[in-house]
Amino acid sequence: MSGMKGDRVWLAGGAVAGVVISALAWFMVVSPELSNASSLDEQTVASQTQNISLQSKIHRLQADNSNMDALVASLRQARTALPVTTGLAEFTRQLSAYATEYGVVISGITAGDPAALTSATPAPAAAGAAAAAPAAGSASKTPPAAGAPKASPAGQLYALPLTVVVKGSAVNDLRFLAAVQGPGRRAALVSGTQLTGDASKRGMQLTIQLQVFVAPQAPGAVDALIQRLANTK
Numbered sequence: 001m002s003g004m005k006g007d008r009v010w011l012a013g014g015a016v017a018g019v020v021i022s023a024l025a026w027f028m029v030v031s032p033e034l035s036n037a038s039s040l041d042e043q044t045v046a047s048q049t050q051n052i053s054l055q056s057k058i059h060r061l062q063a064d065n066s067n068m069d070a071l072v073a074s075l076r077q078a079r080t081a082l083p084v085t086t087g088l089a090e091f092t093r094q095l096s097a098y099a100t101e102y103g104v105v106i107s108g109i110t111a112g113d114p115a116a117l118t119s120a121t122p123a124p125a126a127a128g129a130a131a132a133a134p135a136a137g138s139a140s141k142t143p144p145a146a147g148a149p150k151a152s153p154a155g156q157l158y159a160l161p162l163t164v165v166v167k168g169s170a171v172n173d174l175r176f177l178a179a180v181q182g183p184g185r186r187a188a189l190v191s192g193t194q195l196t197g198d199a200s201k202r203g204m205q206l207t208i209q210l211q212v213f214v215a216p217q218a219p220g221a222v223d224a225l226i227q228r229l230a231n232t233k
Helices: 002-066 068-081 088-102 170-181 221-231
Strands: 105-111 158-168 188-196 204-214
Touching: 088 105, 088 158, 088 170, 158 170, 170 188, 170 204
Parallel strands: none
Antiparallel strands: 105 158, 158 204, 188 204
């Protein structure tokens, strides 16, 4: 009998030891491996998603690169409509071409002073300079420091007012006006018109008040941008 009890004790002890070993194996080996496998699966999904996004960007850049000539031409066209200088000589030639095409005579072109349409960025204060507040009741003003930097016009938008006077028949005058307002090489905004004269004598005079726009840039900035676009092809 004592032998049988001993065998049962050993069997029970062996079963308990097996359960303990299995539990230790699960928590120390199997579970960490499963966790690592799950983490690898998540990383794989994240990498695949990132690859899809990168492929989409690559395809978009390839499409832009294949269309680079059109992009450069579009940039040049935009800079013709909104030049970096007043370009009055070129705009005058443009108006003369319209006048010849529509049978009118330009009798005068007057330009006003350009007006800023955007606020200039304030120039940075000189290093180490501190503006002292004037004493109460004092009317004295501190003059600007000699050699202080001025706000640069680069990056600002300016409107240049023009008055154009043409003579011709009423029909031709209006056709000239339509050309000025239409999609031309230089963008122009007509703000006022006046048509005077005797229509029966074909001696109508049309006075057009308009604005053309200027967007100054740092010297060579536009050419540098075009060069950079060209070098990406």
